[in-house]
Amino acid sequence: MMNTLGLTEQEKIALKIIEKAFESNNLDFAKISLDRRSSSYLSLLTKEEWEPGADFCRLKAGVKSVWISLDTWCCAKEFPSSDRFSNVVNKNQRHWKIDLPSLNSIAEICDLIIDVYLYSIGESPLKNALQTPDLTEESTSNSQSTYRKKGHRLTTLPQDYVVIDLETTGLDTRFCEIIELSAVLVRNDEIADTFHSLVKPVEKVGEFVENLTGITNEMLTNAPSVDAALPEFLRFVGDNIVIGHNVNFDINFIYDYKMKIDGNPFRNDYVDTLQIARKALPQLSHHRLKDIAEYLSLDFATQHRATEDCMMTYQCYLKLKDIVIENGINLTSLKKDHNKIKAKDVLAATENFDENHLLFGKVCVFTGKLEKMDRAKAMQIVANIGGINADNVTKKTNYLILGNNDFCSSLKGGKSSKQKKAEKLALEGQDIQIISENVFYEMISESQG
Known part of the structure; x- marks a missing residue:
């Protein structure tokens, strides 16, 4: 067991989960060493012929959160340590802010940590784990749900x-x-x-x-x-x-x-x-x-x-x-499946719709700025699924999709007029749900199981 003396409670929790990720992949966590770079900055290093300072993962713990950083350029052996921080051409980096005490999403990040670790010791090529997800119509499988290894529908x-x-x-x-x-x-x-x-x-x-x-x-x-x-x-x-x-x-x-x-x-x-x-x-x-x-x-x-x-x-x-x-109904066909723009201008690019999709025939309204694609592309995806785009919330609305930042803000009371109207309709018994951008991506990529 790694010596955790002097670590914050947040760092201990994060390390415990990372340790379990190593164990589930039959990797020896005892080969990992820690280096305290500052009072709040902790580096994870391997012990296998590494140069000093060549860390593959870093934790920066705050009072209410932990920042996790993965940088392939820090563990790339072909670069001398003196060049790693200046060779920005080869920089491939992502950061996550993990909320405490629940440590949201850290389990999904563990898969990426293992990927970078294996790359750092030369046992596996990088599986593009650090590439920013491109949630286009053709590539929706890179959403958060990709890393859930759930059972079968x-x-x-x-x-x-x-x-x-x-x-x-x-x-x-x-x-x-x-x-x-x-x-x-x-x-x-x-x-x-x-x-x-x-x-x-x-x-x-x-x-x-x-x-x-x-x-x-x-x-x-x-x-x-x-x-x-x-x-x-x-x-x-x-x-x-x-x-x-x-x-x-x-x-x-x-x-x-x-x-x-x-x-x-x-x-x-x-x-x-x-x-x-x-x-x-x-x-x-x-x-x-x-x-x-x-x-x-x-x-x-x-x-x-x-x-x-x-x-x-x-x-x-x-x-x-x-x-x-x-x-004699056959259930095997149940398969898996912000620009200023007017809903009426978004037309489906296909006539072949999956009528089993959760958004088929459903009226969708977007509000707020989306993080991972512009609103025009999101509305086009809805149309291509067979959903119905609308500009305003009415009794016919089935889904109100909030940009992630707006969704997070709404939990603290900052609500748009569309959300307030949607909440009122929901309490009146209308078939309407308020979802975040993140849930929208899960629906378009995995809602059919």
């Missing part, structure tokens, strides 16, 4: 499974927190056991989330932290197939928080009742859990509470399963 209809549902403060795992976990264990399509826990977030729950879910800050005062609640939830889930409605969003939260807690991915296979419903009930204009339950004449008393949504998902799944079997 199934097109079968199991009779032994666990239905899951989470309540969160939003839909983006980088900025939002879990506030409720629920699961229902099912054997032979009969309920065998249940699990439920509220989860105390680091930040206070906003008024919109309180009104939407009915979960107040007072209710969360004595709830366990996610570090305590999620492992209990995962022990209950075990290695069962999980079922949920639009379950990818739930799985993404479970996956990312599990990686932060123990450094291991959530790999359970899963079934999405939203995708089944869109195939089995094409006559419905909306496929929210509420819409499906009402169509199937199921009681739907409470919405946006995890246990109630689990029970409703379970009932909907049984009904949908009967419809699929009775009608």
Whole structure:
């Protein structure tokens, strides 16, 4: 075990997760040495014939965050150490700010750290890990979701499974927190056991989330932290197939928080009742859990509470399963799948649409500045999927997409007029979701599993 004497708590946590990344790749973390460059600057070096100062990874810990830097030019052996910092032609560098105490996204960065480490000791070519993602229409797979090694989305209809549902403060795992976990264990399509826990977030729950879910800050005062609640939830889930409605969003939260807690991915296979419903009930204009339950004449008393949504998902799944079997519906076709511009000017470049895509036929509105592509390109992607672009939020809007910076700012109360209107419509029961730019990229690249 590495000597961590004199390290900050943030650095110890980061190193522990990196150590697990080494172990999962059958690499010896004992070969790594540390060099304290300053009171806040820590370098990770190899011990295999390295020149002094040739670090492959650096940590700079602050009070509320850790900066992680990877630089291939620092570990390139063909450059003398005196030239490395001046040879900018060969510079290939990325930095990440990791928020504490949750260390958001560090698990995904571990894969890149391993890549650079193997390159630095000459055992592997660089896999372009440090190249900035180019999220164009042709290359959407480089989004954050690329680094999630999740289970498989199934097109079968199991009779032994666990239905899951989470309540969160939003839909983006980088900025939002879990506030409720629920699961229902099912054997032979009969309920065998249940699990439920509220989860105390680091930040206070906003008024919109309180009104939407009915979960107040007072209710969360004595709830366990996610570090305590999620492992209990995962022990209950075990290695069962999980079922949920639009379950990818739930799985993404479970996956990312599990990686932060123990450094291991959530790999359970899963079934999405939203995708089944869109195939089995094409006559419905909306496929929210509420819409499906009402169509199937199921009681739907409470919405946006995890246990109630689990029970409703379970009932909907049984009904949908009967419809699929009775009608011989083939589920194997469920596949994976800011410029000033007017929505009416953006036309689809194809007539062949994937009608199973989450954005097909959905009205999308963008607000704020996108980080990774201009708004015209984002709107073109929506059109090519078969979605409908609009300039303003109305009762017909299904998704309001906020630029990442605007999404983060909105958590602290800085909301645009479009977001305020969308929140009002959501509370009135309209089929509208407010998502970040990051979630939008996940949807266009992985929403079909």
